[in-house]
Amino acid sequence: MKERLQKVLARAGIGSRRAAEGYIAAGRVMVDGCRVSQMGLQVDPECQRITFDGRPLSFPEEKITVLLNKPAGYVTTMHDPQGRPLVGSLVKEPGLRLFPVGRLDLETEGALLLTNDGDLANRILHPRYEIKRTYQATVKGVPAAAALQALRQGIELEGRRTWPAQIRTLRRREGECTLEVIIHEGRKRQVRKMFAAIGHPVLRLKRVAYGGLRLGDLASGAHRRLTAADIRRLFQGSPPQGQQE
Structure with a gap:
């Protein structure tokens, strides 16, 4: 069946469909030798x-998803030309090829x-x-109420307006402030x-939750397999599938 x-x-575990399109565009995929x-x-x-990259596709019988508490200093990729530490090196699942869902930048910690x-x-x-992605952000100084309200309503970033964010202050210290930030965009x-x-x-910056799935007390650098309830x-x-496009 075609x-x-x-x-x-994507079904072979190479990556999401969006990532697969990038691999096709980069010429890394061959069909019948072409x-x-x-x-x-x-x-x-x-x-x-x-x-893919010269290796025939295989389709894993066991599909798993893990939640990793990513430490700072690791790149969210399975290969890095600069030789920096990879998130894949933290996840030991013998015989299974896992790929990251989305990204956290090098210095951002938390749920991946x-x-x-x-x-x-x-x-x-x-x-x-x-x-929704929930973050704890420690920022320099203490933002004014009007500035936080602007972020809640959405601001122009690189020619596009951000969707409204949920923001609340968790704690203040001398010269800095920690806030909870909830967004659903992946920019x-x-x-x-x-x-x-x-x-x-x-x-x-630390991501502490994905939807209703929270990082909890998972240690930095540790991971756990997700259950059906976690998914x-x-x-x-x-929104229910098909409600929005």
Whole structure:
């Protein structure tokens, strides 16, 4: 049975469908010995030979997702030309190839999902579901109430307005302030850019929850497999499938 190439790659645990499109565009995928760059190509993995970076696809029988408490100083990728520490080195799941769902920048800590389930990764990343990400941001100084209200309502960042954010102050210390920030967008370095825009750069950033799934007391650098109940918590409060496009 034929299906789109990027969906086949996701099902094989190569990455989300969005990531798979990038791999196709980069010429890393071949079908029957021919390099492919066409998006949406229909293929039959049972009848055709499909390779990624020269290796035939395999389809894992066991699909798992883990929650990692990412430490600062690790890059959210499975390969880094600069040789920096990789998040994959922290997750020991023998025989399973896991990839990160979304990203945390080098110095950001906290909740990061890794999986070999491309369909689940696609659901988590799709804007339709509006999965909330909860952060604790320690910023320089104490933002004025008006500045925080502006972030709550949305501000212009790089030519696009941010969606409204939920923000509350957790604690204040001399010269800094820690706030809880809840957003559902996945724009690159968004929380850091939001606070830089109001003149209060982020000193430390940690993601503490994905939807209704919280990091809890998971130690830095440790991970755990998610249960079916955990997966349901990810989508708590999200619009039902098909309600939004």
